[in-house]
Amino acid sequence: MITAARASRSRTCAAGGVTLALLGAACGEERADSADTAASFTSAQATLVVVVSGVDRPVEIAWHRDPDVAYVATQGGVVRPVTGAEVGAPVLDLSASIATDTVEQGLLGLAFHPTDDFAYVDYTRTDGDTVIAEYPVLADGTFDTDAARTLMVIDQPSPSHNGGNLTFGPDGNLFIGMGDGGPDGDPGRRSLDPTDPLGKILRIDPRPSGDQPYGIPADNPFVGVDGAVEEIWAVGVRNPWRFSFDPATGDLWVGDVGQNEWEEVTVARADEAGSPGGRGANFGWSALEGSHPFNADVQAPDALLPVHEYPHGEEGCAVAGGEVYHGSAIPSMVGWYVFGDWCSGKVWAMPADLAAGASVDVGQMHLIGRPGTVAAVRAGPDGELYVVGFTTGTVHRVAAA
DSSP states (O other): OEEEEEOOOOOOOOHOOSSSSSSSTTSOOOOOOOHHHHGGOOOGGEEEEEEEEEOOOOOOOOOSOTTTTEEEEETTTTEEEEEEEEEEOSSSEEEBBBBOSSSSSSSEEEOOSSSEEEEEEEEEBSSSEEEEEEEEOOOOSOOOOOOOEEEEEEEOSSSSOOOOOEETTSSSSSSEEEEEOOOOOOOOOOTTTTTOOOTTTEEBBOOOOOTBSBBEEEEEEETTTTTOOOOEEEEEESSSEEEEEEETTTEEEEEEOOSSEEEEEEEEEEEEEEESTTTOOOBTTTEETTTEEEETTTTTTTOOOOSEESSSTTBBEEEEEEEEESSSGGGGTTTEEEEEEETTTTTEEEEEEOTTTOOGGGGOOOEEEESEEEEEEEOOOOEEEEEETOOOOOOOOEEEE
């Protein structure tokens, strides 16, 4: 369970970062209206361009302060700055402190505080448990290991389905993706159990609160519920490897890796009160795999159903969630959700502006490219998108064809 545990701020343009080499408007420039452009997008209008290569098992990319410097995290435990096509010396090296016995362990997540000089990482320590830690970021871009803080440690029952996603929401809080802990089939029935942090999306204020290492926002849905983990934001996920918030709407887009047959992309809409998407949401696992019944002994009658799902096979077997595009390089793609698959290596775009209850069928999908094992699709600070390739050691930019 969570040990070592316990200021909403709006995301700023500078904190969101910019990109590696870059097409597109600077932060703050007017964006194209998705309603005017999205309907006209086709695969022929986008392509993938390599911007950096030779990185050992990259899993994540993020930006902090300097818009021309990206930080790439590797499964082996190293974070390196990337300027243009140049990969710099490590700013953090956790290689001696992490387990990498399986591809689902290691350094799995990286995010920067939207307003303050702190970096947050999610990694598997040598005993197999998940650690969420904070590092001050120094003026030269290195992480201050002497001032590191452990925010939480979460027990992991197996070396699979460890999650790893870290994302700051539009409210300035840190969202943490926790898989169900494995092994296959959610044998502990953890995902729908509010007393267990596994199989959940968690939400915290990562800065100290009183004598605790982090704060729990008062509007988290399980605050004050007897026995519940108050850090929980949403339940019923299997392995939400990558998720993100649409900066234009606050909607939460989750790519949840499936079990035997189905991969899914699900969106939780922001509410009218301005709360980010997903508050109290139930994504259905393990009563459902995608929209299909799975474990009959658990129920999720209020589950959010996917807006897109695809069977294992030619399209892939492990979804890598992405981002809704808001760049300027491809105006017709504004308002489209771009994501990939680990197994097939494909990257697709699909419309994000959907009516309530609507889903996206294969005829509405547009294949952008097939760059290899997709670990993440992330937006830079100007809204342009980058695809992280695990086995290829590359970062591609989604560019105008």
